[in-house]
Amino acid sequence: MEPVETREDADVVIPREVVKKVQEKFDNVLYGYFLGNRLPFPVVEYYAKNVWAKYGFSKLMMNTNGFFFFKFDSKEGLMKVLEGGPWLIRKMPLFLNIWSPKVSLRKEGIKSVPIWVKLHNVPISVYTDDGLSLLASKLGVPKSLDSYTADMCADFWGRSSYARALIEVSAENELKDHITIAIPKMDEEGYIMERVKVEYEWKPLRCATCCLFGHDETSCSKGDKGKAKQVVIDDEGFVTDRKRVAKQSFPQKKQKPKVIYRPKLNKFGASTSGTKESSGGQPTVKVANKFQVLDMEGDGEGLKDDNKADKSVPSGSHSKNDEVMDQLQTEISDYMCAGMHGSTSEGASTPGTTGVNG
Template sequence: MPRRGMFQTTNASVIDGYCEISKPVDLEYKGGYPGDDGTAVKQPHANPSNSDPVSYASKVALVKPKNKINFRYIADTNQMEDVDVMIPMESVRKVQDRFTNVLFGYFLGKRLAFPVVDYYVSNKWEKYGLQKCMMNGKGFFFFKFSTKEGMEQVLQDGPWLIRNIPIFLKCWSPNTELKKDELKKIPVWVKMHDVPLAAYTEDGLSLIASKLGDPKMLDNETSKMCEDSWGRSGYARAIIELNADKEMKDAISVAIPNVEEGGFLKSTIRVEYEWKPPRCSSCMVFRHSTEMCPLKVTELVQGDNKDKEKVDDQGYKEGNKRKKGKRQPIQVKDRQKFVYKPKVRADQHDKYKPSTSKVPPVNLTNSFGALSSNESDEDNDQDEV
C-alpha cells in the first residue's frame, strides 16, 4: 500500500496569500506486493522552483478604491454673514440619503466602550434589521436599519439598558443637533431587598415601586414570584422610571395587615439602584450632579477671618473683595531666661555633709610591730657598748 509523508497537509495555509508553505515531497513506494518494480514515484512540489516568483509587495499592496474621490480646491461663491463656509444643498441631500433609517443614541455620565455597545446591539437588534453601527468622537452612537419599520420598532420596544445603563435613542436628520438633553425621567434597574412574602403580588410590588417612580417591567424571577410566590425571595428586581423631581429613596417602610390577630406588621425594604444617574437637586434634571451644577455659585471660607469669595463652576474667583484694614502689630512673647542649675542625684546629697553621729575609734595597730621593736632594741644595745 502507498505510504504518505508524515507532515503532509492538504488544508489551506493560514497566511495563504502572503507566502505559500512548501509541502513535503511525497514518495509512493511501489514495493512489497505483487508487481513491485522497486521504483519510487516523486510527487510534484507544492512550490516548484521553476514557477514565476511573486514579490511580497504585490501580495500586501493596498487595494485602491474603485471610485477615486475628487478632492480639490473649490471657491465658495455663496456668502453668509458670520459664516466662513456654506455647505451646498446637494451635499446635504447626499448625506441624508445615506442616513435614512438611522438612530443616534448617547449615555448620561461616563459612556460605555464601543465594542460593548456594538456586541449588544448586534445580538439584540438583528431581528429589527440592524445593518451597521458607528460612534463619533463626542460619544454619540449611530445605528442604521434596513427598513423604517424596524427602526421605529426599536424605539417602541424600549427602554434599552446596556450593562444596566440606559441608552437614549432619537431619529437622526440633517437638522438634528447632537447634544445630550436634560432629562426629567430615566429608566433604571432597581433591586428591592427584604420584600415580605405577602407583598409578592402584582398590586403589592406595584404599590412599593410606585413610591420610587413609574414601574415599567419586572424581571423573569420576580414575575415567577408574583405568579406562585415560590422562587427567588431575596429581592425583587424591576425597571422603574425615576423622576428628577423626586429624591431617590434608599428605604421604604411597609405595613402588612395581620389576618389572624389583626393589626399591622411593619417592615423596611432596602432599595438598591444598579445605576444611579447624575441628578441635580437645584435644576431638577438628570444630566449633572448638584456639585457640578453650572448655575450654582460656591462660597469658600478661608482662614479665621471667614472672608467669603464667590467662585464659578470652573473654579475662577470673581475678584478679591477683602476689606483693607490696619495691620495689627505682631506680638512676640519674651523667651524665658535660661538659668543653669546643676542636677544632683538624691543619693549624692548626704555624701559631702559632715557626719554628726559618733564614730568608733579606728584601730591603728600594726601587725608587723614586732619587727620594729626588735630593731629598736638592737640600736639600744649598740649604744650601751
C-alpha cells in the same frame, strides 16, 4: 471653491446638494448616548449585533463626543427599536433618537430614566403583581419585572430574597433608599411595620436645583432659586472664587517653613560647644585638667593645682607670662621631697637632678 450662497452671520454656507448626499447615506440611522461616562465601542457593538440583529441592524460608528450612530436596513426595523425600549447596556440606559440633518447633537437634560431596582426584605405576603406595583410606585413608574420575580408572583414560590423591577424614576423626586410598609393583621386589628431596602443597580447623577439627571449641584450652572452663579472677579481680572480657582488653576504645593538651626544653650547660658562669652565679649576656652596631669610645658617644676587650673583663659591670648601659674604646696610634692635636707623647693623634683646628703 467659492460658496454659491453667503450670509452675514456665517463664514461658509453649505450647499443643499452636499447635505442631500449625506442624508441619503444616513437614511434609517438612530443616534444615541449615555448619561455620564460612555461605554466602550466594542461593548455597544456586541450588544447591537446580538440584540438588534432581528430588527435589521447593519453597522455602528461613534464620534469623539460619545454619540453612537446605528444603521438599519429598513425604516420598520428602526421604528421597532425606537419604540421597543428602554434599552439598557450593562445596566446603563441608552437614549435613542432618529438622526436628520437638522438635528444638533447635544446631550439634553434628562428628566426621567429607567433603572433596574432590587427591593430587599419584601414580605412574602406582598409578592403579588398589585403588591409589588404599590412598592414600585413609590419610586417611579413601574415598567416590568424580571423573570424570577414574575414567577414568584405567579406561583407564589421561588426566589424571595429580593424583588427586581424596572422602574422609570423622575428627577423631580429624590431617590429613596428604603420604603416603610404597613401590613394588616388578618386575625386582629393593627398593622405589622416592615422596612424594605431599595438598591439601584445603576444610579445617575441628579441635580436637585434644576431637577435633571446627568449632573449634580456641584457642577450645575445655576445657583439658588434658579439664578445663574455669579463669578467674583477682582480689579486685575482674576477669579476670586476658591472653588473655581481650584478647578481652573494648577495645583500648588505648600512650601515648607524654613528652619534655622541655632546652638542649644543650657540653663547656665553656656553653649553645647563648651565655650562661653567672657565679660569682654570674647569667647573663652576652658583649660582645666581634672586628672592632675604633669605640666610638660615647664621644666618639671610642679603640678597644676585644680583650683588654679579651672580658671579660663581668653582663647586669643598665647603669651608665656599668661600661661605661668602660681604653684601651691601639694601632697605629692611633700612626699617627693621627703628625706631631703636643706632643700627649700616646694615643687616636685625629677630623679637625678637633686643631691641627697647622708
